[in-house]
Amino acid sequence: MKIPDYSRKFKDKNKAATLTTGQKNFLRRQKLQKLYIFWSRILLFVVFIMLWQVSSDLGWIDRFYFSSPIAIAQLFWYDIKDMSLLNHIGITLLESGISFLLIIILSMLMATFFWFYPSLGELFEPFLIVLNSLPKSALAPLIIVWLGTGPRTIILCGISVGIFGCILNLYQSFAQTDPERLKLIETLGGTKLQAFTKVVFPGNIPTFISLSKVNIGLALVGVIIGEFLAGRRGLGYLIIYGSQVFKLDMVILSIVILCIIAMGIYGLLNLLEKKMEQSD
Amino acid sequence: MSQNLHKKPFLRLDHVNFSYYSNLGEVKVLNDINFLIEKGVFAALVGPSGCGKSTVLSLIANLLKPVSGFITFYSEDFNAPRVGYMLQHDHLLEWRTVYQNITLGLEIQKRKTAENLELVDSLLEKYHLSNVKNQKPSALSGGMRQRIALIRTLAIRPDLLLLDEPFSALDYQTRLNVSKDVHDIIKSEQKTAILVTHDISEAISMADIIFVLTKSPCTVKDIIPIEFEANGIERDNIRKSSLFQEYFDKIWREMQNENTGL
Secondary structure, rough: OOOOOHHHHHHOOOOOOOOHHHHHHHHHHHHHHHHHHHHHHHHHHHHHHHHHHHHHOOOOOOOOHHHHHHHHHHHHHHHHHHHHHHHHHHHHHHHHHHHHHHHHHHHHHHHHHHHHHHHHHHHHHHHHHHHOOOOHHOOOOHHHHHHHHOHHHHHHHHHHHHHHHHHHHHHHHHOOOOHHHHHHHHHHOOOOOHHHHHHHHHOOOOHHHHHHHHHHHHHHHHHHHHHHHHOOOOOHHHHHHHHHOHHHHHHHHHHHHHHHHHHHHHHHHHHHHHHHHHHH | OOOOOOOOOEEEEEEEEEEEOOOOOOEEEEEEEEEEEEEEOEEEOOOEEEEEEEEHHHHHHHOOOOEEEEEEEEOOOOOOOOOOOOOOOOOOOOOOHHHHOOOOOHHHHHOOHHHHHHHHHHHHEEEEOHHOOOOHHOOOOHHHHHHHHHHHHHOOOOOOEEEEOOOOOHHHHHHHHHHHHHHHHHHHOEEEEEEEEEOOHHHHHHHEEEEEOOOOOOOOEEEEEEOOHHHHHHHHHHOOOOHHHHEEEEEEEEHHHHHHHH
């Protein structure tokens, strides 16, 4: 019996290709384009900061309402020294982190449950759609009445923004698993639990990562809403307090810190995604 | 319609009927299916698309229950036979390596014993796939993937192999090569197999016996033993032989009559 040796063909495919001049030029152009975009972004940011500072110094904008980069940096330095700002940042990050983890864990549990019992999934789907469409800030006053002010209310606000959409998306993604793959498990004598652990769950890890990317941001949004309404600490509280006492430097500083946190989270998630791709 | 019983019987379908229900009422898929397959025989079910060929396999694999009739396995040790099922697509899981894909069935059946893993290694070695066993399936060609799917099915040591149009997703040339490989592998492992296909040439070149099925509701129209070896024709030359053409014409006519309602 003669079976062709495919493995040799496969090994040949893996040989490192030598680069031609055309390829080298193409790669160089691609690298230059990336560098150009990166430095242009930095330049745009620096120009914006300088324009803001100059406008404030020359009185083109009202310093009381719009503050200035130097005033914000000074306030940052002052608040960092007495640890109060770090405390507020830490609280917001902790509450967002807990909300995010709870969104992910609860969504995973619910979506798994609905996959095992599709008629329950069908039963709950319209309710989840309504709850997902509801502006979550409308729920916040009710949560305050139920739970009072404090971290519990803020975390619940953080959860409420993302959880319904996350359950729906995850469940729909589980339900869209190729039925032929489930049949494969069945033909190998597998149970429904094995179909879940061997096919449905691992097959949905990319969806899970993209949902995590969306929901970490949504948890932050929910926590800030919660801190607006029921916080005594945290960046949301600083924004509301600052606006009430007209300390707009404080408000803008808090917003800038939120931007930095969002950027940090985005970078962290991209790093995580790359690590996971590499491990594949 | 009788079959020669010169080998041990392995599987028998007696008056098997199957229907499903939709908004439009009862749809009868199988109508009084009867056949016998002997041990070590490679059988093919040929019929028009959508006639219910795959339903027969699902019933044999116990994925569906017949509305009436009996499916009997002749077992020497009174154990239920182990059935290996090869689907239309390879369905290799892209997050698992080739080796992990092959051992999926053993993992599910909790039979990852040293003996079974030795079989996996020997199959990989025998069919020149050892070098790719730690690769992810996305890096492999369609032909290789389908051979890996076959080894995954063989790894569970099935008594019966069910092949549900396993080559239909491949291009023609790969299909010819892979179908020959799969035939040779199944024969050398001495397995009983049932192939479902609508490709008449594929059925003739692979099977020892062909069951021609009618359009839905499906029933067995004819049973054609394929006898190249008895006529002194070697496997490598069967496609060039006049007997191949004879078988082809006979099955073609029967399927044409089926389509035109004659």
